[in-house]
Amino acid sequence: MRERSLPLEHYIDVVKEILRRKRTRPVMIDKEGYVETGLEVFNGLEAIGTRLIPVAEDESELSVEVPIEQLGFYDNVIGDSTRVYTDLLELLERDVPTPLLRIKNLSSNTVTVWAKLEWYHPLSLSIKDRIAWYMVKRAREYGLLQAERIYEATSTNTGLGIVGIANYLGLKTRVYLPITAQHCVDYLFKALGSEVVRVPTQLTVEAVKKVIEDAKRDNAYTLNQFENDNNFIVHLKYTAKEIGYQLRKMGRRPRAIVSGLGTSGHISALAVYFKSMYGDVKVYGVQPSKDSFIPGLRRVETGMKWLGYADLDGVTDVSLEEAFNTVIHLARKEGLLIGLSGGAAVYAAKKLIEAGAIDGDVVIVIPDHGMKYIELFEYLIEKCVEEPGGARE
Template sequence: MSQNHSKIHLVELEKLRPHEEADANYLKELTQQIASDKILKYAIVADQKTNVILDGEHRYNALKNLGCKRIPVIYVDYESPNIEVQTWRNGYNLTKHEVIEAALTGKRFPPKTSRHIIKNSDTPVHISSIEKKVDVPLEILKSDLKLVPLENVRTAMHTNLKDALQVYARFLKTENVDVPLILDKKTRVLLDGYEAFQALDLLSAEMVPAFQIDINKVEINATENLTKEAILKAGLKGEKLPPKSFTLLTEHLAINVPLKKLSKREKQSKKVLKVYNSSLELLHEGWPTPLVKLNSFSTSNRSVWAKLECYNPFSNSVKDRIAWYMIKEAIENGEFKHFLYEATSTNTGIALTSIANILGAKTRLYIPMSVQRASDIYLEILGADVVRLPVGLTVEAISQVDSEAKAQGAAHLNQFENDANLKAHLKHTAKEIDQQLASIGLKPTCIIGGLGTSGHMSAISLYFKAKYGDDVKIVGVQPAPNEVIPGIRRVETGMKWIHWTSFDQIVDVTQEEAIEAAIKIARKEGFLIGLSSGAVVNAFQKIAEEKGVYVLVFPDSGYKYAEQFEKPQRLSIEKHFQQKPPPSPTKTREG
């Protein structure tokens, strides 16, 4: 049976144990060759249990002579029957135990004593056959791995978010960072490890593990005509290059840094005195939003929790998160403009306009005719230019918004396609739910939320599926066919991020069911939720089991939806909420 030897570990030299002496002449020649190449071309092989070197001892000694601190290693299980030890010396028998003993005691064999054979795809070959070509610059191998503040790292190119999410999921699941960043030590421009950097940013790491080297002493693998000077300029000036424009390493080199070492300890106090220096701080410093138990749905075997996104300050909705992140990334990428155009059904428009006001910018918002008229009042108070369009869904307005924004020199942030939407929820919303439940000793069984752009529920799915696998069920909620529920829509209308992850179930809900559920929450729990939140409650009622820990994501409050609630038949729905009238007050004598 073949073994997987694909992972290359970057190991400190002092941890490794040679079992043979070096040939002085060959070592001198090899040391000179490696110094001339300025790279180490191949990894060595060592036993994963004892760190005894099985092949590549001269490379190990050459790097020691050159002042290196680490070496790329492929680990194998030396106890495996797929590996056997032979000898180059005639008439001499050698055992694995003797190899290990020689290394650990320091009583090493003469040069070229052992010869290790491995069955690779059931064919016996010399163990050097699994040594991968790595071409690692000596600059990296001579450097110390240090923790550097993430905010000090300067990026020179964009990253493909889907690629970064694979690294994000691995870090989250293993709670370990296995990819080092490579920085130019003078400018702190990132030379390698872009997916890892984005993953760590999404995981709210404050420090990153990095090697800092001199860019002028290494060869950069770059697209045609891209110079080192251009890379540094892109990192320092903020005009970022396209993804995969350059790289330094040809192979992934694994390190081992616990994820928890990269962040400060979470504040343990449940009560914090909330004082903010600006209204923007009120947003991102005000997270997490509350997680509250819904006692009317909970039993001794089942707890049901609501994530109340109405506690966000501007739109009183989950959309504050993505508005801030879209604007934040636009500023960082040099794409922020004085005029912002956006298609919205209300909440994103309120959030964008509020933040734009703080930053001295203006918004033009394109709203479907089907959206409640009260939205115009809220948005015009904030100073937005409101354009009503004869479309049924917000997403149908995207092409017109994009065209007009380009024609008039405005920025179209586009909540439906902008990856900042997903990032905001990966970095905060999903993590908040996990940490909030963990603080009371719980892990979710099922998380239920509505599908609009699909941003927050796709992020929640990515996070929890990466960390807990199928132990957590993810349920999306959409309007039933031919139904309209503000804030959510059907999957077939087109959603970007929902296809990047998996949902266990999609539940259809009618507007009538959503309104009934919202009224039930108001009369049982005391707070008024929006219709998309009501749809989430109804979906829970349809799929809930008797046991488990359920989280319902409530995107906003119900105060914007008076028009949907006001019809007489809505408020006359009493059949689900019949209660006996309260008893008359009992008169008592004083004194």
């Protein structure tokens, strides 16, 4: 079958309906192998990652519905226990799922908290490897990546993923970093052979216009994580489905998801997936409090492409100090040194649990490890942890 791709907004409602019903209608193809009837269904099934797509031989069969599990719905999130891969791209695609870990100090008789540990990716040690890989993969499949250079605005993690993949493919890269990105990350990118441009902006998204203009001038290609629908689709196809599959294998189902707001790709995909599949799952976003900066997070009012699909149950404000103290507390109680956006998500989940807003099985997305934030830790360890009420355990 040959694919004809539609914009996401043309088939997002079909995605929700397929997930809600857990069944799908078939499509019809023409003599050349292109989808003739049911293009929205075709795109929807591709987006949720079924291994097979049902094809009708005549119009009378278009009303027949097929359970998505019969189409290999979970096949792409069931990893290989040997974990042996022939190349980097295969590693990025097939080394799934990332771990789901019970957090004992947040769990009780009424709530079990699970951390989705997204630093189990090889390039950026973060969830951003998923979008870097999938954006590049789709660009190559559609013949869009003809240039020898990729330009991208990034605060760190997406850039590390893109640079790693580009190096493997023999492409040059230039990353545009905002002034809020730690100075030490410049050395990481330079060590990887990437050109680094510092832009006078607070938020990464504010540099996108310059990146696009420079890419056009230099005949380079920009993936643009803030507008590229593959940012949303990869989390629908993998991140959300992995969580659902992992809980299902334990005989559990999610009651709530808590995750940070950045580009909005992964939280929006999680919301679409779980609200469609289960109906009663609560999804809460986490953003920096006003006048606070947390790497990887931003506020709703800065504009996020996919948030309109999400139907969030609420958004919790968290300060940098609250996020950092939670990172330290979790490290000293659970042995996990997580990143600051993960610390913000854990803090928000704790507050929601204490308020009685969520119970049962709660999943918190932890985007990355804390090791990359040593530069900030040096500053915050004095400012936050030593203050009254800080985490001094």
